[in-house]
Amino acid sequence: SPEEKVLQHGGRHERLCKIRVFCRIRPLSKSEIGRGSRIVVDCPDDYTVTVESSRGLKEFQFDKVFNSSCTQEDIFEDTSRLIQSAVDGYNVCIFAYGQTGSGKTFTMIGDKELKNPGVIPRAFQRMFHIIEENKMKFDFKANQGDSRSGREDLSEQFIFIFTQKLQFHMKRLSHTISYVAIKSTLVHGEEIITDKYENDKYFKCYLSLEMNSESSRSHLIIGVTVESTNHTNGSVTYGKLSLVDLAGSERAAKTGAKDEQLKEENS
Numbered sequence: 001s002p003e004e005k006v007l008q009h010g011g012r013h014e015r016l017c018k019i020r021v022f023c024r025i026r027p028l029s030k031s032e033i034g035r036g037s038r039i040v041v042d043c044p045d046d047y048t049v050t051v052e053s054s055r056g057l058k059e060f061q062f063d064k065v066f067n068s069s070c071t072q073e074d075i076f077e078d079t080s081r082l083i084q085s086a087v088d089g090y091n092v093c094i095f096a097y098g099q100t101g102s103g104k105t106f107t108m109i110g111d112k113e114l115k116n117p118g119v120i121p122r123a124f125q126r127m128f129h130i131i132e133e134n135k136m137k138f139d140f141k142a143n144q145g146d147s148r149s150g151r152e153d154l155s156e157q158f159i160f161i162f163t164q165k166l167q168f169h170m171k172r173l174s175h176t177i178s179y180v181a182i183k184s185t186l187v188h189g190e191e192i193i194t195d196k197y198e199n200d201k202y203f204k205c206y207l208s209l210e211m212n213s214e215s216s217r218s219h220l221i222i223g224v225t226v227e228s229t230n231h232t233n234g235s236v237t238y239g240k241l242s243l244v245d246l247a248g249s250e251r252a253a254k255t256g257a258k259d260e261q262l263k264e265e266n267s
């Protein structure tokens, strides 16, 4: 809880509780250009977005606005210090929210070929870098479900694999997965990968829907807990990094999602 952290960290309360909201504007896609669509969003400065609507120009304020020419590097530059914060014992959550096709998956994961990797693979690269630099030991496993909540644990909906070159691959899993645990150990730059999962019926993350031919109608939540031991005084701190690519925020009726897909999307 914030109170506990205040006691632990004294005056750093503000930093611990701070929420920052960024807005990213994506460029028009080829199909939008083909349909003759035009841009109705503008950012007059780094903090303001204006949107043309039937009731006039609407203005919104953000902590930062990234215009359509901003790169994946630009986005990560502004979030990367949070990775160090997680290693330092803070709880950090980065999530993407927006309607289908707005660019959440592109921002968080990247394009399919990973030529333009997004926040998640970059975050892991940065984390491995910090770990290697500090000669730390890395223990990595998927979160376990919280049986008290009575809900299916969303963090069980993923599987991620690191190759020896620390490349990042990921597959979204259906919520029917009963248990997933991936463990990866990195000691002094040498990586050992062990993985284990019961029920390997994962399915491809891209599902075709009425609003977006490549829509991912599931939430993706990756949680990493970082345990750091101070070898001078033996104190142990825990930081948590949660990286989330939410399902589209539009009304379900518009998407055509049904049954299991709809259940997963609503959770």
Ligand SMILES: Nc1ncnc2c1ncn2[C@@H]1O[C@H](COP(=O)(O)OP(=O)(O)OP(=O)(O)O)[C@@H](O)[C@H]1O
Pocket: 025, 026, 027, 029, 098, 099, 100, 101, 102, 103, 104, 105, 106, 107, 111, 212, 214, 215, 216, 217, 246, 247, 248, 249
């Ligand atoms: N900043 C960007 N630059 C270039 N292409 C982009 C950008 N953002 C998104 N795209 C492209 O736009 C398309 C839709 O983006 P994306 O799949 O990330 O949307 P989404 O918000 O995750 O949608 P859904 O909620 O349905 O999963 C993709 O083909 C993606 O590659």
